[in-house]
Amino acid sequence: MxxxxxxxxxxxxxxxxxxxxxxxxxxxxxxxxxxxxxxxxxxxxxxxxxxxxxxxxxxxxxxxxxxxxxxxxxxxxxxxxxxxxxxxxxxxxxxxxxxxxxxxxxxxxxxxxxxxxxxxxxxxxxxxxxxxxxxxxxxxxxxxxxxxxxxxTQKEDLFDQDPLPPLPYDKLNKIYNIKKYLGKTFLGERTLAYHSSIGCPFTCSFCAVVPIFEARWKAKSAQTVYNDVKYIKDKWGADAIEFHDNNFFVSEKRTVEFAKLIKPEKMSWWGMARIDTMDKFSDASLALIREAGCKIIFFGAESGNNLILDQLDKGGTQTGNQIIRFAERLKKFDIIPEYSFVLGTPAPTAKQVEAQIDFEIDFIKKVKAVNPRTEIVLYTYSPVPTEGSALFKQVEAAGFKYPKVLEDWISPAWENFDLRKNPLTPWLTPEMIGKIQNFETVLNGVYPTVTDIRLSSIKRKAIQLVAGMRYKANVYNYPYEIKLLQKVWKYRQPEIQGF
Missing domain, CATH: 3.40.50.2300 (Response regulator)
Incomplete structure (x- = not known):
């Protein structure tokens, strides 16, 4: 063979x-x-x-x-x-x-x-x-x-995850020492990356998962996840977990079962969730999740504007008011919410696009006001080719086109497109993109991410002092002094570099 x-x-x-x-x-x-x-x-x-x-x-x-x-x-x-x-x-x-x-x-x-x-x-x-x-x-x-x-060919139904063969960690270890895969992060000294489920039951039109999984989700049982994590902890010393699932917290029951199992292991962990899903979790469940080691959860807030949430086909029951209320709710459980926002969605006029950007900037500041520990991750809207999506039809009508030759995808501009930092979209002017990026610079100056473990407390206070006056006065243009400090200190952006 x-x-x-x-x-x-x-x-x-x-x-x-x-x-x-x-x-x-x-x-x-x-x-x-x-x-x-x-x-x-x-x-x-x-x-x-x-x-x-x-x-x-x-x-x-x-x-x-x-x-x-x-x-x-x-x-x-x-x-x-x-x-x-x-x-x-x-x-x-x-x-x-x-x-x-x-x-x-x-x-x-x-x-x-x-x-x-x-x-x-x-x-x-x-x-x-x-x-x-x-x-x-x-x-x-x-x-x-x-x-x-x-x-x-025809799509296959998602299959149950527990019966799948176990990942051959031991054989991988013969090729590459697994201990070197367990990196030092905000979560721990030896952080394990793990997938406990595939897919997501929602159809957000800006998400690359949707065309592949088509609103389907299948997960390993809490016991199987625990067994895998426990094996790597015992054999190679993992002390923290990054769950790279598209949506780890779909099921409150599974999450609670896992939390009960993992709690005695004293491991820190992180995963991705939806706000409207977790807002339905009981206080007892949220308290247990934190006691079991969950320190931070990534949520796709996307927008505080309910009309934009509809445009993005966010689905579910999420609203702008809920986004703020939930950030405040998590304070009493000592869980850090990590909120991502998507700025720069298409609109009929340039004036409307700019007004949307201004709205989101103001909304993000409201989130920070109710829970300053909320981590904010900013993306510029980048189209995803979701067939039948009203938003993608709108994108095509506006004149957006993907590269026609595969090699063009590795040009610097298209690499940034895939990082959702430079969208190459016709409706966003350089001034609009600059406004988003400048606000992000000031925001990260006032609230440096807790996940940047290399940034000392002295450096944090220094950059906060420099950025604070701009933030209070809503002055974001030309933040060169903040950019210089971030460059010199190699400030880490989690949306690009992870933990």
Whole structure:
């Protein structure tokens, strides 16, 4: 049987996390096919490492996991080079980026197949079909090219997570020392990255998850999550957890069960949630979650304007008033709310776009007034190709276009687009973008993120003093003095760099 090489492209400089997505693919073929992982975050020259494996002639299949943004910087040039040097290699991409932009990827000529969503069944089925020279057209969750036509096979229902094979941590440890994946963060000295669920039951039109999972969510049981975390804690010393689920707190019952299990382990943890979901949790549940080690929770606030929430198809019952009320509610439980806001959504006139930006700036200051510990993460709206979405139709009508050639995605402008920092959208002027960025600079000066563990208390007080007068006077233009301090002190932005 031909061997499989799985590649995790670099996502951050000097930050290592267990590559859960590519490791789940390894788990799907464990015991059936020999595999190896190359991690672009760990190897100084990952392309050379990949080439050394392929040169043996044993590895026929090459799987990439590709998120938008930083991972494209290695994915695109590496895939092109590999296909030129090893043309008989079958290249398979998975992840949000290829699922959202299949045509431009398959038209490039160096990617053969795309896994459209979870690959736990699709990937091994595809490998078996190719190995046995059997049809693959009826395998679900595939996208491929037949002649000039892009073919998408039927989506597979989300499957129960507990019966899936366990992630092969021990085998990964033989390739890369797992202890180096447990990084020092705000949460702890040895922070574990973990996925306990897939998908999300909502259909926000700005979210890349929606076209893939289509309002579906499946989770591992609290007991399975605990068993996995406990194994890594006992074997490699993990003392904190980043839950990278799209929505960890969907079920109050599962969350409470996990909190009861993990509480004796004395581990700190973080996850993502919806405000309107967690606002329904009882006080007893919220108190237990904090007692069990949950220190901070990321919430997609998005906007304080109910009309914008409707435009974003936020769904649920979230309102601007609830966003403020919930931030205040969390104070008594000592849980830090981390609120993200999306500024710069399209509107009929430039005056309306600017008015929306001004509204959000004022609203964010109201949130900070009721709970100063609320972490604020600012994004500029970047379109997501959600088919049938009224918002995306509005975006296209305004003249927004994606690149037509795959290599253009690794230009600096489009890399920033994927980080939601430079949207390249026709309705936002440079002055509007500057207003958002300048407010963010001042806000981060007055309220430096608690997750930046390198920023000393003296530096925090100094930058707060400099930014405080601007914040009170609503003067955000040309905050060069704050930018200089942030640059010199290498201020960490969690939305780009994580914890």
């Amino acid at each position: 031909s061997k499989i090489l799985l590649f995790n492209p670099q996502s951050a400089n000097g930050k290592y996390r267990i590559p859960n997505s590519i490791l789940s693919i390894a788990a799907s073929v464990e015991g059936k096919h020999e595999w190896v992982i190359v991690d672009g975050n760990r190897d100084a020259n990952p392309l050379e490492v990949i080439a050394s494996y392929l040169s043996t002639g044993d590895y026929k299949y090459l799987g990439f996991t590709v998120m938008p943004g930083p991972q494209l910087k290695q994915s695109i040039p590496f895939a092109k080079t590999i296909k030129e040097r090893f043309p008989h290699t079958t290249m398979i991409w998975g992840g949000y980026f290829p699922s959202s932009h299949p045509k431009i990827i398959l038209d490039s000529g160096y990617v053969d197949f795309i896994i459209n969503g979870p690959g736990d069944h699709a990937f091994p089925s595809l490998i078996d079909a190719l190995e046995d020279n059997k049809p693959y057209e009826f395998i679900r969750n595939l996208i491929y090219k037949a002649g000039n036509e892009i073919v998408k």
